[in-house]
Amino acid sequence: MLEGGDPLVSQTRYEAELTTESGTVIATASSRDGVLVDWPFPALESRQVGRLRVRCETSDERWTDWSPPIDLVAGLLDAADWIAQLVSPSSLGTLEDGAPFVFGSFDLPELPVAARLYASAQGIYEAQLNGVRIGADIFAPGWTAYEHRLQYQSYDVSGLLVRGSNRLGAALGNGWYRGQLVYKGNRESYGNRLAFLAQLELDFADGSRRIIGTDASWRACETGILFDDFYDGERRDLRLPMGPQPQGAEAVELLPLDAARLVARRGPAVRETGRISAETMTVTESGRVLVDFGQNVVGWAEVTVRAQAPGTEVTIRHAEVLEGGELARRPLRTAQATCTYLLVGGQEEILRPTFTYNGFRYVDISGVEVDDLVSVTAVVLGTDLERIGWLETSDPLLNRLHANVVWSARGNFLDLPTDCPQRDERLGWTGDIQVFAPTANFLFDTSGFLAGWLEDLAAEQGPRGEVPYIVPDVLRAEYTDAPGWGDAAVVVPWELYRAFGDRDVLRRQYPSMAAWVRRIADQADSDGVWNAQGPFGDWLDPTAPPDDPARAQADQAVVATAYFARSARMMAQTARVLGEVADADEFDMLAARIAHGFERRFVSEDGRVRSDCQTVYALALVGELITDDRARAAAGRRLIDLVVEADYRVATGFLGTPVILDGIAKAGRPDVAYRMLTETGVPSWLYAVTMGATTTWERWDSMLPDGSVNPGAMTSFNHYAYGAVADWMHRTIGGITSLEAAYRRFEVRPFFAQELEHASARHRCPLGDIRVGWRRESSTIHLTVEVPRGTEAFVHAPGASEAHRVGPGRHTWSGPATPG
Structure with missing residues (x-):
């Protein structure tokens, strides 16, 4: 009704x-x-x-x-707009030294009516004007494919100027530019010279403009940051100043600058997005103060200590989990994740780094006693994305699972979509964001964030369409095309368009998208089958041994061809949106040929799919790659049998996991899909929740049932890839599925699981808030749907045989409490 x-x-x-x-x-x-x-x-x-x-x-x-x-x-849109020059310390700031400070001075007889600073760096910078920090951005200018794109920031600094003498400067950290990346000792990925670029533009009441830029008159000095690195941490002497020191300062050198590389950022900057106080502080057997924040986060540990003796050394180490009552540091591999401070002494002091970050739930502190700690706070860092999606149910375990997905996205969306935030990696793996993009786009406004990353992907793409495993590409390896990883070139822009309706992202990425699909088409055989033998496959299949994460049950050619079919189909849809009719026909025919080849080569008459495991059946069913009705029904039954035989436990890796629940639902058993979602035995999504996880794990069993850490080298406790399940939760438990870009038309079809008393979902689409809520009362389901202006919904109400088409407003129905 x-x-x-x-x-x-x-x-x-x-x-x-x-x-x-x-x-x-x-x-x-x-x-x-x-x-x-x-x-x-x-x-x-x-x-x-x-x-x-x-x-x-x-x-x-x-x-x-x-x-x-x-x-x-408008920003500086032309390379010719830049008169500033890159300035670098002449001898300070080498790899053996800490963070230098560069600065320049200028006089103002009168104050301007407007003042704007444009700034960038080789490395990362924290700028100040007259001793006051400029802006709230952290790790600016961010990480891009520096050879092709270097971001600049823009700040209104009108309120920081004074009449007379002014001083502008910046501390420079290694960051991604020349900090350690990928493996121990790999520094200078982009160069060995830190440098700063600043252009201050002043507009005066008489209409005149004065431009002050970094130039040869600038100088450089040391700071109290003696060492900084994203992996290893920071060492700071708080007795030394962090600002300009004219006495003893040295000249700077001018470095060449290709101003055509300078671009404004598309998405938000990295900022402080939250603060969490310590839950407990205890002393370990080793004598260190152990702090538990109760939540695995990404950012800084901020410690306030009471007055100590001058020169007291305080060390703070970070880890995500404990083992034997102490920090479990082995999963960090070579990363030291340690910050050390030399205190001024005689006063209360705040210890916090500037040019590093860590993934952690726990820290241990040595050098002071627990009674010396005034406060210990986790400062949460990440790209400052707007939250736009929510889900809540009557099951606290599902709510915690969903919260874990959100926290992993918050931590790993740090200037780019990284795989993990804690060990010696923290890279923009293409496969991870490919599987997670629909979830990310529901939860956060990723429109600018992922669009900027895609420009780096296109810039790093090889001349024959090859897509790197990571973007920005610091591996610079000779690549073997990786199914599911390279497909990010197609999947991520298409999913961005579906979520936000931005045709321009498709226009910009179209050459990149088409190059990848045509590259694979050239490698496929006459049936359209891609016999890939890439390095990853269904990565981290739960049956894979700890030392061989690529050893999966799913046949690589089956997985590769299924992904190839999906990308070809997305390319046809993209071409149609952009009016590229000939290309759309080409990719439609390609997708049909791949699907036919998949069925002919991999599917038997009785519906068995080669390698007979959960992943291959899910990919075949979700990708609609089995056209024969009897074979498709048999494949669905076989998938259900495999799931039941596994006691509803997951048997998929990175590429099978995003589709497994949809595959089961396609087989006509959403109840079995829900049962798998709520399984708590290992491997399952809720196993980690029952083990106390507060973020998504890299492995199904990153922590073993006895509380010990998995012996594998890849054992992160903050990896968002398996969190792709939240997309199914949003669409099936929450019931919200987009039917047209930007949710102009959407479907509401909740699965009224008998185990749930209520559930609600909310998504702020570009046209407004979509809200769906349902609750169970005895034998009746009450459903409420709110539809924003400019959209229409097709609602499958409880007990209804057909969908109701409704427009903007609030709508309610009641019906029999049968599963959806």
């Missing part, structure tokens, strides 16, 4: 108003589109300032109010 709900009122046209120094212009368009429409005005020029607002007319001939105005400032 439907109650309430608004009529199908929609937008018919809109007006956009732009005000600049030249005046106000209004552009009108007759269009129902309200998501990422084309800019209706002439392109802004470098430094141009404007104010934008919009309103729309609805189908009942009413105009909305004008939106609140948005202030716009």
